[in-house]
Amino acid sequence: MLVSLAILTIIAVIVLTSHASFTNSLIVTNAAYDVALSLRQAESFGVSSRNSGAIANAGYGIDFSTANLSSYVLFVDNHPNNCGPGSLPSCKPGNGVYNAGADGLVSTYTINAGIGVSKLCVYRGGSSYCSGGGSNLFALDIVFTRPNTAANIAFLKNAALYPGDQGPGDPLTGACITLSTPDGTSQRGISVSSVGQVSPVASCP
Numbered sequence: 207m208l209v210s211l212a213i214l215t216i217i218a219v220i221v222l223t224s225h226a227s228f229t230n231s232l233i234v235t236n237a238a239y240d241v242a243l244s245l246r247q248a249e250s251f252g253v254s255s256r257n258s259g260a261i262a263n264a265g266y267g268i269d270f271s272t273a274n275l276s277s278y279v280l281f282v283d284n285h286p287n288n289c290g291p292g293s294l295p296s297c298k299p300g301n302g303v304y305n306a307g308a309d310g311l312v313s314t315y316t317i318n319a320g321i322g323v324s325k326l327c328v329y330r331g332g333s334s335y336c337s338g339g340g341s342n343l344f345a346l347d348i349v350f351t352r353p354n355t356a357a358n359i360a361f362l363k364n365a366a367l368y369p370g371d372q373g374p375g376d377p378l379t380g381a382c383i384t385l386s387t388p389d390g391t392s393q394r395g396i397s398v399s400s401v402g403q404v405s406p407v408a409s410c411p
Contacts, residue, residue: 341363
C-alpha cells in the first residue's frame with residue numbers, strides 16, 4: 207500500500223511539474239507573437255507613411271528599454287523635424303530613436319502574465335552586444351520608414367546613440383529581444399533582421 211501511494215505521489219508531481227512547464231512555455235510563446243505583431247504593425251505604419259498629423263513621411267518604431275522590462279512603446283519618429291516649408295518631398299523627420307516627450311506616442315503595450323524582457327541584443331560583424339551582465343546597453347529602437355521595408359536598428363549605451371548605419375564598425379545586421387517567465391524557466395525570442403524580417407524564435411543567438 208505504501209509503495210503504491212509513493213508511486214502515485216511521484217506520478218502526480220511529474221504531471222503537475224510538466225503541466226506548469228507547458229503552461230509557462232505557452233504563455234511566453236504567445237507573448238513573443240504579440241511583440242512580433244507590434245513590430246509588424248510599426249512596419250506597416252512606417253512603410254505606408256500613416257498619417258501623423260501635419261508631419262509627412264514619419265517613420266514608426268518600437269522602443270524597448272531596460273528601465274521598464276514589462277512594457278514597450280510604439281511611437282512616431284517625428285523628432286527632430288527638419289522638414290519645413292520648401293523641403294523636398296523625400297524629406298523625412300526623426301532620428302531613428304525614441305525621444306520621450308518629443309516623438310509621438312502611439313501606444314504603450316504591457317506584456318501580460320508576468321512575462322518580461324530579459325535581454326536585448328544587437329548584431330554587427332558576426333558579433334553580438336547584449337544588455338545585462340554588466341553591459342551598459344539600455345535601450346533598443348527599431349524604426350521603419352518608407353519607402354523601404356528595411357529596419358533601422360539603433361541601440362543606446364552610455365547615453366550615446368549607435369544607429370545601424372553609423373558609428374564604429376560594420377552596420378548592424380539584426381537585433382533580438384528575449385522574453386522570459388518570472389522564474390526564468392521558459393524563454394522565447396523575437397528576431398529582427400536589418401532587411402525588416404520579424405520572426406519569433408526559440409531563443410536569441
